[in-house]
Amino acid sequence: MHHIIHTTQLKKHYLVGRERVAALAGVDLEIARGEVCCIIGQSGSGKSTLLNMLAGLEPPSAGHVAIAGKRISAMDEDQLALFRQENLGFIFQSYNLLPQLTATENVALPLSFAGVGKTQRLEIARRELTRVGMGKRLDHLPREMSGGQQQRVGIARAFVTRPKVVFADEPTGNLDTATTRRVLRRMLDCSARHAITLVMVTHEPELAQCGDRIITLCDGRVAENIVQDEQTRDRNRRLLFGETDD
Amino acid sequence: MHFSDLFLFSVDNLRRRKGRTMLTIVGVLVGVCAIVVMVSLGVAVNNSTDEMLKNWGDLTRIEVSNDGTQQNTPKLDDSMVERFRGISGVLAATPAFEPQDVSGKIAAGPNSRYESSGQLIGLEPAAIEPLGYTLLAGSSNLAVSSDPNRIPVLVGVQAPFGFRDTQKSQGSPDAQKYPEYDEDYANITNLPRYDEQGALLNPEEFFFDIMHTKLSYRMAVGREGSGEDVYREYELVPVGMISGGASDWTINSGLIMSIESLKKLQADARETAGSSRGSGWERGSSTGGTGSGSADLVGVSGGDSSSDGVSNSGVGASSTSGKAGGYSRVLVKVDRVEAMDDVERSIKAKGYQIFSITETRRQMQGQVAQTQMMLGGLAAVSLFVAALNIMNTMTMAITERRREIGIMKVLGCELKNIRRMFLIEAGAIGLIGGVAGVLVSVLLSLLLNNLPALLTLLGLGAGGIDVGSFFGLGGLGQTGSTAAISVIPAWLIGFALLFAAAVGLFSGVIPARKAVRISSLEAIRHE
Numbered sequence: 207m208h209h210i211i212h213t214t215q216l217k218k219h220y221l222v223g224r225e226r227v228a229a230l231a232g233v234d235l236e237i238a239r240g241e242v243c244c245i246i247g248q249s250g251s252g253k254s255t256l257l258n259m260l261a262g263l264e265p266p267s268a269g270h271v272a273i274a275g276k277r278i279s280a281m282d283e284d285q286l287a288l289f290r291q292e293n294l295g296f297i298f299q300s301y302n303l304l305p306q307l308t309a310t311e312n313v314a315l316p317l318s319f320a321g322v323g324k325t326q327r328l329e330i331a332r333r334e335l336t337r338v339g340m341g342k343r344l345d346h347l348p349r350e351m352s353g354g355q356q357q358r359v360g361i362a363r364a365f366v367t368r369p370k371v372v373f374a375d376e377p378t379g380n381l382d383t384a385t386t387r388r389v390l391r392r393m394l395d396c397s398a399r400h401a402i403t404l405v406m407v408t409h410e411p412e413l414a415q416c417g418d419r420i421i422t423l424c425d426g427r428v429a430e431n432i433v434q435d436e437q438t439r440d441r442n443r444r445l446l447f448g449e450t451d452d
Numbered sequence: 453m454h455f456s457d458l459f460l461f462s463v464d465n466l467r468r469r470k471g472r473t474m475l476t477i478v479g480v481l482v483g484v485c486a487i488v489v490m491v492s493l494g495v496a497v498n499n500s501t502d503e504m505l506k507n508w509g510d511l512t513r514i515e516v517s518n519d520g521t522q523q524n525t526p527k528l529d530d531s532m533v534e535r536f537r538g539i540s541g542v543l544a545a546t547p548a549f550e551p552q553d554v555s556g557k558i559a560a561g562p563n564s565r566y567e568s569s570g571q572l573i574g575l576e577p578a579a580i581e582p583l584g585y586t587l588l589a590g591s592s593n594l595a596v597s598s599d600p601n602r603i604p605v606l607v608g609v610q611a612p613f614g615f616r617d618t619q620k621s622q623g624s625p626d627a628q629k630y631p632e633y634d635e636d637y638a639n640i641t642n643l644p645r646y647d648e649q650g651a652l653l654n655p656e657e658f659f660f661d662i663m664h665t666k667l668s669y670r671m672a673v674g675r676e677g678s679g680e681d682v683y684r685e686y687e688l689v690p691v692g693m694i695s696g697g698a699s700d701w702t703i704n705s706g707l708i709m710s711i712e713s714l715k716k717l718q719a720d721a722r723e724t725a726g727s728s729r730g731s732g733w734e735r736g737s738s739t740g741g742t743g744s745g746s747a748d749l750v751g752v753s754g755g756d757s758s759s760d761g762v763s764n765s766g767v768g769a770s771s772t773s774g775k776a777g778g779y780s781r782v783l784v785k786v787d788r789v790e791a792m793d794d795v796e797r798s799i800k801a802k803g804y805q806i807f808s809i810t811e812t813r814r815q816m817q818g819q820v821a822q823t824q825m826m827l828g829g830l831a832a833v834s835l836f837v838a839a840l841n842i843m844n845t846m847t848m849a850i851t852e853r854r855r856e857i858g859i860m861k862v863l864g865c866e867l868k869n870i871r872r873m874f875l876i877e878a879g880a881i882g883l884i885g886g887v888a889g890v891l892v893s894v895l896l897s898l899l900l901n902n903l904p905a906l907l908t909l910l911g912l913g914a915g916g917i918d919v920g921s922f923f924g925l926g927g928l929g930q931t932g933s934t935a936a937i938s939v940i941p942a943w944l945i946g947f948a949l950l951f952a953a954a955v956g957l958f959s960g961v962i963p964a965r966k967a968v969r970i971s972s973l974e975a976i977r978h979e
């Protein structure tokens with residue numbers, strides 16, 4: 207089983223008033239295990255719709271999504287919740303940390319859903335936060351942190367359960383350029399360290415150049431599906447991160 | 453997800469919305485408080501009726517009567533009494549034999565100066581001790597002596613008040629010694645008191661010491677030619693004094709002898725009655741006139757019309773002890789209160805009327821329970837409002853937390869845990885409201901119970917609060933002033949807490965379902 211994500215003729219329609227809008231008009235994709243896959247495209251091209259469907263947040267109108275050999279498009283809500291708990295991570299554009307919980311508690315949250323005991327999960331969460339450079343802000347509340355810091359907590363939260371795939375929808379959309387680079391680097395680090403597949407939506411083509419695979423969407427269809435070799439990818443990364451050090 | 457994590461998460465959410473949570477809790481508090489206080493009033497009334505009934509008499513005594521109105525009711529006779537004894541749980545059973553055709557006077561003192569028409573009651577001697585009458589002096593040994601004219605009796609504690617001084621005119625206040633009552637009109641203060649040695653301690657209250665005075669029972673058996681009544685006379689030998697408790701008036705004012713003795717008296721009375729009927733009253737009296745002693749009189753008249761007497765005695769029996777024959781009253785003693793239901797049921801099944809304090813208690817408790825249900829219903833309305841309140845609070849909380857719920861779903865929180873989270877929150881509101889409600893109820897209960905004292909302290913005048921009449925039970929007023937108005941037993945606290953938590957949980961069901969249905973897409977809406 208070579209590919210971790212596999213879709214066949216994935217379609218999604220929305221009814222806007224009386225009109226049927228096709229957000230996805232038949233997407234066939236294969237994403238390999240451990241790959242960093244970037245999805246680009248103009249606003250409204252269907253990037254978010256595709257990502258939501260890959261992560262099982264929304265059922266497709268037609269077609270299938272399979273992750274790690276499991277057809278998630280055929281699962282009910284209960285099965286999906288368990289599947290997400292065990293296999294998927296998610297990084298949001300607006301961070302979506304729970305405001306009442308500290309950084310550590312936020313990161314520990316998915317572990318608590320999985321039934322990990324309190325002391326153990328807080329310990330794991332602290333370690334994960336330290337890895338993304340947040341070791342000094344373990345007990346801060348979200349409102350006491352900058353956007354970049356919050357997103358680093360978000361990254362720790364997505365990777366802490368060691369999922370098979372992490373999805374990120376414009377994770378740096380709310381951040382300035384310098385912060386964007388630092389945050390992206392953390393994400394790529396985490397993905398590489400544990401060989402976790404990362405699927406990231408972005409509308410900045412230069413960020414997408416860091417991926418192993420770059421998928422361009424246009425009007426709900428795959429317009430381009432490029433796989434870069436490691437040398438190109440690493441050169442692109444050096445170009446992007448060269449001047450920043452964290 | 454561990455329950456403890458769920459719980460902490462829920463409690464944390466409640467804390468985040470302190471103001472609203474508090475208001476909702478107050479709603480539950482009021483409802484729980486209303487119910488607990490209402491029920492506590494009923495419990496208090498039941499307690500004081502119990503207290504009162506305990507004073508009334510024995511909870512394990514049943515009075516069986518046969519009023520003869522029922523067609524198929526079997527005779528209440530010796531064999532039926534024997535069957536009562538066979539019922540499991542029955543300790544003793546005896547007829548309370550009060551033949552109406554044995555009418556005589558009890559006389560005492562020089563020249564039979566003092567006279568009483570006190571009732572003779574025949575009991576099975578073996579049943580007297582189990583029946584639990586209080587022996588105030590002497591013994592309860594009614595063993596019949598060899599002399600048929602000397603009959604051992606137990607004197608009822610109020611029997612001395614039945615004597616009249618025949619040398620005083622009928623209406624004179626000095627003609628009789630009367631019982632004096634205490635201010636509550638519940639107890640007689642001048643009952644005879646005897647010390648260990650059997651000496652009367654308050655002789656000034658009575659004409660004579662009934663335990664140490666020769667008593668004679670004089671049965672009129674005819675009239676002499678000169679117009680003087682002719683009596684047959686027996687000596688009654690007091691062996692002890694008993695009290696049947698506050699309510700057993702018959703025993704208290706009567707003279708108790710063994711049923712065997714009383715039956716013999718009845719037979720004697722019938723013999724003479726039969727003879728008078730058979731030969732006519734005038735002739736009977738003239739025959740009687742020839743004898744100077746009563747014994748002679750009986751002997752003569754008995755011999756005169758024995759067959760008539762026998763046939764008449766059947767009629768006499770039916771007219772004296774119930775229309776259908778047999779006794780009109782039988783006393784049954786049961787070994788414990790718990791067995792009362794069964795014993796009463798099996799006696800009723802035979803067709804008899806029964807009276808027992810337990811039965812009365814059941815009826816009173818039924819009445820209280822009815823009122824309690826009504827008041828409890830009213831209180832339940834306020835708890836229902838509290839439940840709606842909880843629902844509203846939870847629905848609001850969920851609307852505000854749509855995004856949070858969406859995030860948790862995306863992060864892999866199972867639906868059952870989301871549901872539980874909100875159920876715990878709602879249940880916790882109920883439980884906390886319940887705890888607070890119970891605490892306030894206890895305070896209110898304390899306040900109510902000390903209200904008369906508090907009112908006097910404030911100079912507002914006292915006067916007990918008659919909660920009994922509130923529950924449709926009049927006449928508890930006397931006990932009401934001293935007894936508690938509100939009693940909160942442990943079971944009521946437990947019930948209130950459980951009930952409040954359950955109401956909270958139930959109110960959370962619909963909001964929790966709503967929470968579960970929230971889409972995980974909420975997490976990324978408006979990005």
Ligand SMILES: Nc1ncnc2c1ncn2[C@@H]1O[C@H](COP(=O)(O)OP(=O)(O)O)[C@@H](O)[C@H]1O
Nearest residue numbers: 220222227229248249250251252253254255256
């Ligand atoms: N919930 C929705 N209801 C109706 N139309 C939608 C909905 N979500 C997305 N769309 C439409 O689907 C198309 C693709 O949207 P989206 O996937 O969000 O694009 P992108 O993320 O690439 O900007 C757009 O035309 C958008 O208007």
Ligand SMILES: [Mg+2]
Nearest residue numbers: 250253254255
């Ligand atoms: Mg988008």
